[in-house]
Amino acid sequence: MHPRFQSALTALYPQLQTALQPILADPHFPAFLTPEQVTSLKNQTGMNVRELAFALLPLAASCALTPLSNFNVGALALGKSGHLWFGANMEFSGATMQQTVHAEQSAITHAWLRGETALEAITVNYTPCGHCRQFMNELNSGTALTIHLPGREPSSLADYLPDAFGPRDLAIQTLLLDPVDHGLTIKGDPLSQAALQAANRSYAPYSQALSGVALQTHDGAIFAGSYAENAAFNPSLPPLQAALILLNLSGRDVLQIQRAVLAEAPDAKLVQRQATLATLQALGCGSITTIPLI
Incomplete structure (x- = not known):
């Protein structure tokens, strides 16, 4: 069981604790x-x-x-x-x-x-x-x-x-959680491909600025996040944060990111690069690559 669940588990109803034990026993829950x-x-x-x-x-x-x-x-x-x-x-x-x-x-x-x-x-x-x-x-x-x-x-x-x-x-027809594939293709290593696939799933109906981020942790696991835009603009979720959500919920440490790849078009109406670099550097990740979407 991941240590973060131990204290919370003991506070649950006894029947629920018992029922959850075999599920949470998986270290990769x-x-x-x-x-x-x-x-x-x-x-x-x-x-x-x-x-x-x-x-x-x-x-x-x-x-x-x-x-x-x-x-x-x-x-x-x-x-x-x-x-x-x-x-x-x-x-x-x-x-x-x-x-x-x-x-x-x-x-x-x-x-x-x-x-x-x-x-x-x-x-x-x-x-x-x-x-x-x-x-x-x-x-x-x-x-x-x-x-x-x-x-x-x-x-x-x-x-x-x-x-x-x-x-x-x-008049936006395709909404958040609707399946999409923007048809982007690029050659590269698995981390670059993961960033590309994340960009392919981007939800960016207002700017059309597709982007995705892929993160690799020290154990080799890869977590990719897609950009999710919002009609009010400010509540939009950057692709880095989306990737960090998956990484954190998987039980990995956000301070143990070994490599990162950002996929976005260099001439997009808005760009994620500077904010992505700043946050990753704050997390101690120094290996950050940007690949252009064409």
Whole structure:
């Protein structure tokens, strides 16, 4: 079991602890539950999926990286596939506050990059901030997405974001989590190919500035993240942060990145290079390559 889960696990209901033990015993537990695992946990504990998501919040929050605030937030995204995707907030010492990742963004991006194509609900232990509400509005679930908060009845995103403005107001047809492939090709090593494939999945309907980042850790594992744009611009998630979400939730250390590749067009309307370099340098990664998309 990864050490970060040990304290949180002991605080859970005894029945849930017992049911989770064989799942968390995997040292490479990927921070999500398959539909089969969700069904098994429900059967063993008598919980429904909403109750289970609430009970799992401490485990999700234990994945948080909070060297600045020391304030851990956990989130779980329920996919239409039946998967439960963990998410947690992330902060990076030595980088700007704008580089932080919110728990809801983490869970949503985790689901997206793992291949989930639609979400039904988000469970979080604190009320979503305006930034996250706007980020969620970019989803193909739209304002029908259900939000679960402790001590409250389920509500839709429409309740938390009244009179919303988003992609539908701008006639955007392909939304966040819709499968896409922009058809980009490039030759290169596996890390460059991973960055390219991430750029291929970019969601950038406003700028068309496709980009992807691939990170390689000291154990050789590769984690790739795609750019996710937003109608309000500022809540957009850079590709580096998307890759860092996967790396962190896999149990790897963000300070153990050996190599990084950024794939983007050099003449794009907006570029990720400078912000990517600055954040990676703050994380101690000195091997950063940019490959141009043509």
